[in-house]
Amino acid sequence: MTHTDTIVAMATPAGAGAIAVLRLSGSDAINIASTIFTSVSGKELAKQKTHTVHLGNIKDGERVIDEALITIFKNPNSYTGEDVVEISCHGSNYIQQEIMQLCLRKGCRMAQAGEFTLRAFLNGKMDLSQAEAVADLIASDSAASHQLAIQQMRGGFSSEIKKLREELLNFASLIELELDFAEEDVEFANREEFQKLISKITHVLKRLIDSFAIGNVLKNGIPVAIVGEPNVGKSTLLNVLLNEERAIVSDIAGTTRDTIEDEITIGGISFRFIDTAGIRETVDVIEGLGIKKTFEKIEAAQVVIYLFDAEKFQVSGSKFQDEIETIKNKYPLKNLVIVANKVDKLSEKEIKNLQSAISNLQLLSAKTNQGVEELQNKLLEFVNTGALRNNETIVTNSRHYDAMLKALKEIIKVQQGIDSGLSGDLLAIDIRQALYYFGEITGEISNDELLGNIFANFCIGK
Template identity: 90%
Template sequence: MQTMTNNDTIVALATPSGAGAIAVLRLSGPEAIKIASSIFNSISGKKLGKQKSHTVHLGHIKDGERTIDEVLATIFKNPNSYTGEDVVEISCHGSNYIQQEIIQLCLRKGCRMAQAGEFTLRAFLHGKMDLSQAEAVADLIASDSAASHQLAIQQMRGGFSSEIKKLREELLNFASLIELELDFAEEDVEFANRDDFQKLISKITTVLKRLIDSFAIGNVLKNGIPVAIVGEPNVGKSTLLNVLLNEERAIVSDIAGTTRDTIEDEITIGGIGFRFIDTAGIRDTVDVIEGLGIKKTFEKIEAAQVVIYLFDAEKFQVSGSKFQLEIETIKNKYPLKNLVIVANKIDKLSEEEITKLKALLPTSHYQLQTISAKTNQGIEDLQNKLLDFVNTGALRNNETIVTNSRHYDALLKSLEEIIKVQDGIDSNLSGDLLAIDLRQALYHLGEITGSVSNDELLGNIFANFCIGK
């Protein structure tokens, strides 16, 4: 990706490709207004280049004497634009033909096609946002639940980056004083008060650990919480998946072993994304294909954050001990998994039989839920139980939550260097040795916001953006 040296004018479609009611094309760069003016004829006869910033104008896009479309042209003059450059956005009719005709006309007039994420890259390079905020733009576009949207908005507003910048500035001040001490090493002068320095290191350690810990919840809120539905064949796993998704996603049959592979789909419950995984029924089998499916079931349990163990309530009196043994096996094999025991087909039981079932599997020990996937009975209670596993307290309190694996890695490396500094203080290391670790900690914190960056890093980040953003 070309990055730091570009000063040309770029163009791209800012709305999704394909036919629609309208499409928006974006130009950005020093010649954006001049190029747009050369192809735009205002209905009122005004010259586009002489109009004020943040104004919208009706007119026609013309290629010589040929009219391509009637459009709206919006002007944003630097530095008060998304990219910090002159920007023109052309809203045209959403025909694929019209979109391509206007883009090709802009290219002939001196634009070049924008690369993936180049508009946001230019916003970063012109100081309109830092690197973590720029990454939040991509997260905001990709958000598909209330939780992931809120996390992206919080980061785009700079909540996370402002916290990192404050820590880095405080650390930089002390690092500068220690570096200054090195210039007066022969005079044995101490500019950085060691008690204050110790307090700062303790504070930074606490903040970094909190941010690192937040990644566990941030990652699942951003990407969805994986939930594996497991149990013996023919207990209603596929029916439950279909009910939760409100569509016929999985084949339902009375024949045991119908599901040979895992089936996955996502849904939002209470603003939180869940990724449900219907698995092959767990049983002893000589069928090679079914056996591979059962093997994959245990792999999905390993990857899931929540496991729903489903059993047939009607068969519990006969096979109760077997079900309990399977439950205990899962609990012992995956002790850290959130396990929900769900009795299905309770529509076939009397109230007395349901009471006996609950007595045999006390909720205090097993978190038992009773449902009928066929009649939807108890499904809402099951959904609420799943929401109980999501720690949304930090989200509700608007606390900083880390969702980006690059940020998480940089925080871990920063903490590692800060711990070295703490060990150095405890061992009365000389200032020159402390300075080495301080520089590394500052470097890793700077990577998060883009205070420290290079073309390769920027290329990797913005290559994942859509073209036009």
């Protein structure tokens, strides 16, 4: 693959629709488009201004394929930084393929996954972290994941990293300069100012690293496991939350034998609910495997909803309380929501007794929708969206997270070297390594394998 070719791909999803868009990018994009397009005004495309739209016919020789609009973006003022042409045609599959084949015969090459955005990166239109945010933006399916992707694509995260790298690079240059004058025993880098910078970088890196915990779940959805004994209403609750009959509901204990998962958005945050098999002693091999999966899902969940039958509390209250304590002790770091279901069948006195017996209890009737909104609000309490509201930088990319962990490790080494009076040549080694990891994030330092891994996850046409 060479990045000097003119490439073409569909920019709209496969399938028939009202319109479809083909995108060309490269030095010959406008010339190739000119050979297949006849403007109704008779104007030559190559002589037209950038960011202009033209109506005409796409033709294969004398055969008219479609009436279409062509939009021209001349370098460097385009998405890729190259000449770009977008053909808006009618959305027939036949028309799309005819125009695509025509472009290929005229000298285009089929674009590979993410190649338009890769060219934008290579041509300096965006840095690597911004390019990765493009894929996140396309994949965003909630208000929170959309806001995070927009923030990163606008350079909020990369600008913070670039600033730190630039300041560290300035001091690194001064320390490297000291090595050239080692015999004169001069000090160009003010150690006190350098100490302040290292402390600042350490603080910022730790904040960004800590933000990944919330950023990762906001991006991918917060997994919530619904657990409890058989027949307490777990599947009914899932159906109510999803507003559809997703799980089979039955009076027969042990109906749910495998986990059922689905996502909904609450308050702009994506939650992935997991209905699990009821926890009980069983001799049924299949049901037993389902219960084993239940505990695996609890391990993977961010939030656990423990659901019990409020009607049975009078008889089995101590058993439910023991199970709650077991989950708390086994999973002390999990956010646990205790929910009493079927409260519509209790008297006010029984409800008060229930609330006094279990603190922070959520009352629910999955059958009548009572308490569902309160449960949703409770789930939202576990998500710290304050950083989102304040437009603080939140890390969502595991590659960035890994690079920052490595950078922090090197910065800590630099700090230890300063504290122990380490010589400049040894300090310079750790500083260079920290700079390397900073550069990996924004793309100042990259290689073909890294770029291949990143852009392989993009869709064709972007």
